[in-house]
Amino acid sequence: MTETKFDMLKELWEEKNLTALKRFLYEENPVDIAEMLSEFEEAEPKSLPTLYRLLSKEAAAEVFVEFDGDTAERLIGALSDKELAETLSEMFYDDAADLIEEMPANVVKRILKNTSPADRKEINKLLKFPDGSAGSIMTTEFVSLQKEMTVGQALDHIRKVALDKETVYTCYVTDETRYLEGFVTALVLLTSPTEKTVGELMESNIISAATSDDREEVARTLTKYDFLALPVVDSENRLVGIVTVDDAIDVIQEETEEDFSVMAAITPTEVPYLKTPVRTIFKSRIPWLLLLMFTATFTGMIISSFEDALSAKVVLSVFIPMLMGTGGNCGSQSSITVIRSLSLGEIKLSDTLKILLKEFRVAFACSVCLAVFEFIKMMTLDRVLLSADIDVLVALTVSLTLIATVFFAKTVGAALPLLASKLKLDPAVMASPFITTLVDTASLFIYFSVAKVVLGI
C-alpha cells in the first residue's frame, strides 16, 4: 500500500477513531483492504480482528477471501462463532471450499460447524473433486434459465437471484433434468424484445468442460474463446457448475509460476517472494542443488576415465566449459519451447514425430553454423588468446564434438518433455537443469571419444 494510506491508517488507529477508520475502509477496494490489513498487522499485531469487524458484512467476505492462508487462520482464531458464520454465509461456495482445503483440521471443523446445512452440502459437493480438476475450481452459483421463459421473465429471474450468483452475464439454459441446452448472455437479453423466448435467443453451440478435465486445460479453453465463464458438465451433459474468468486467470498464473519455478529447479511456493521466510526459500532450493550436484558425479567420472587423454593434450580442457555451455543452451532452447507449447496446448503428444523432425532440422542448421564459426575462431582468435597448442586437429575435434552435442541436446531437449507428458508427469520437470546434466555428460563423452580418434591419444 502507499505510504500515505499506511500513515493515515496508523494515525487513525492510534487515535482509536473507529468511526473514521470505518469510513476510511469503506472507501477502499476489498483487494486493497486485504493488503492494508495484512501489512498493518505486521506493525500492530492485534489490529486485524478489530479492523476486520469495522467492515460491512459483504465487504468482510470479499476481503476475507483475499487473505493468505496464515492470515486467514489467525483471523478465524480471533473471530467468534457468530462472526465466522456471518463471513462464511457471504462467501461463494468455491471460495469456501478453497479455504477449507488450506486450513488445518481443527479450523476446518470450526468452519463446517459454522456453516448452514444447505451451504455445507454445496461446499462438500465441490470438495469431492480431485485437486487440479475442473470440478475443483468451479462454482455452483450460476444462473440457470429455461427455454420457455420470455426475456422479461428471464430478466426478472436474474434480478431476483443475482446477488447470490458469481456472474449473471452468462446464463445457462437447462431442462428439468439439468441437461445443458445452451446459453444466453445478459447482453443478448438486454438488447432483445421482452416477449422473445430464451429458447429463440440462446446459443446452442456450447463449448463446455467435464468435471474431471484438467483445470489448466479448462482455463486455456475459456481464455481461447474470450468467454467470461465456461460451463462444467457431468458425464450426462448435466450442468453442475461454471468456471469464471477470474478463476481461470488465477489458474493460468499459478501454473505459469509453477513452470518457472520448476525450470529454475525450485520447489514452487505460493507466497510472494518478500513474504517467504529464508528457511522456506532454502528448503525450496537446496534439494535440487544437492540432487544436481550429486548427478554431476557422472561428468566427473567421464573426465577421470579420460584423464590420460587429458594429460596428453591439456589444451582440450580449455574447451570443456564452452562445449558444456553450448550443449546446455541448445537443450534449454528445445526443452523450454516444447514445454511451453505443451502447456499452451499448441502441440499434442501425437505431434511427437513432427516435433522431433523439426528439431532435427533446426539442429542441423545450428550445429553446422556453430561448428564452422568455432573452427574459424579457434584457428585465429583462440590461438592467440588461449593457447598456441591449438592446431587443425584440435579445432576439428572441438567442431565435430559441437555437431554431435548440438544434435544430442536438441533431440533430447525436445524428446524428454514429450516423454514426461506421455508418462503423465509434468513436462516442466524435464527442464533445463536436468537436461543440462544429461547433455553435460554426453558432450564430455563425445568430446573425449572424438579426441581419441582424431588426435590418436
Place this chain on the structure above:
Amino acid sequence: MTETKFDMLKELWEEKNLTALKRFLYEENPVDIAEMLSEFEEAEPKSLPTLYRLLSKEAAAEVFVEFDGDTAERLIGALSDKELAETLSEMFYDDAADLIEEMPANVVKRILKNTSPADRKEINKLLKFPDGSAGSIMTTEFVSLQKEMTVGQALDHIRKVALDKETVYTCYVTDETRYLEGFVTALVLLTSPTEKTVGELMESNIISAATSDDREEVARTLTKYDFLALPVVDSENRLVGIVTVDDAIDVIQEETEEDFSVMAAITPTEVPYLKTPVRTIFKSRIPWLLLLMFTATFTGMIISSFEDALSAKVVLSVFIPMLMGTGGNCGSQSSITVIRSLSLGEIKLSDTLKILLKEFRVAFACSVCLAVFEFIKMMTLDRVLLSADIDVLVALTVSLTLIATVFFAKTVGAALPLLASKLKLDPAVMASPFITTLVDTASLFIYFSVAKVVLGI
C-alpha cells in the same frame, strides 16, 4: 480442429455444396472457424476467400481478427474493396489498430482507404500511442453514462449502443468534459429500482490506468482486482478508453511467453511452434548460441592461464563441470525468482537491499550445506568412483570454491535483473544463460585461485 470436422469440411468443399458449407460454418464459434479456415487453406490453397465469403458480416469480422498476420494479409489480397470495407466496419477499433500495425505499408494503405473517415479518426487515435503502453491496448468503444440518468434511462441507453461497444457490463460515468467520475456495473443497474439515478449507484473509488502506463502493469492491475474492464484516462483524468479482460489476458500471456523465450535464450516469436518454419526457429536461436559460445572464450582463457596448475594436479579437472553446474543452478534460482517477482509486481526496485540481504542469507545456508555434503562425498564416494588422487586438500579446495561460487551466483543472479530493471531494460535478458556464463567464468577463476593457495601449486 478435430479429424471429423476437417473431413466434413473437405467433403462439402469437394461437393461444392456452398449451402451446406454455410450452414456448417454458421454452427461454429468464430475462434474455431478461424482455426479451421487456416488449416483447410493448407490443404486447399484457394479455399480461404471462398469460405470466408460464406460467413455473415458479423461472424466474418470476428473470424478475421483471429487470423495470424500472414493469413490476414493473404485474405485481404483476395477481397474486393467493398468486402474489405464491410469487414473493417464491423471490427472494433483496437482490433483494426492491431491489424494495421502488423500489415506492410501497401496493405495499410488499402485498409485506411476502405475505412470510413469517422472510423479512421478513432483508429488513428489508438495508433498514436507507443507500443507496449496502456493506450496501445485499449479500445475507445465503451459505454459512458451521466450521473443524472435514472437506471431506466441508463438501461435504454445501453440497449441502443450495446452492439457497438466492446463491453456493456461495466459502464463509466463521466461529466460533460469526459472527466471520469465513477463506474456502475450492469449487475447493479439490473438489480436497482428504475427510478434511482446513476449518480446514487455508482462506485466512485475508481482504479484506473494512464495512457502511458506499461501494458503489462495495466493487465496485472485488472486481474488483481478481478475486473472485467479497466478505464484508461489522460493526464486530466478524462476517460479516453478501456482495457477489457480478454485483452489483458492476451497481454499477460504474450509477456509470459516472452519471458520464457528470453530465459531459454530465444528471440520471441508469436507464431505457434508447429506453424513456425525451421528457418525462423533457426534465426531465433542461432544468434544467442553464437553469442554465448563466443563469451565462453573467457572461461577458456581462465583455464588456459591456469594450465600449469591443472597439469600439476589433473584431478582438479574432474570437478570443473560440477562447480560450473552448481554455480549455474544457484544463479538461475535467484535470477528467475527475481525476474518473475518483478514481472508480477511483487517486488520493486526500492526493495533491492531487502532482496540482496535475503539472497545473501539463503546463499549462506545453501553454500554451507553444499560444501559440507561435497566434502564428505569427495572423501568417501568420489575417492572410489573418480580418482584416488582426491585428498583432504583437494576436497577443501572444491568445498571452499563451492562456498564462494554459491555466494557469487546468488548475489549476481539477484542483482543483475534488478540492475536491468533500473536501466529500464527487460530484466529477463539477465536470465540464466547470461548469468551462467558470468558465473562459469567466476567459478573457474575462484577455483584455480583457491587451488593455488591451498595446494601450493
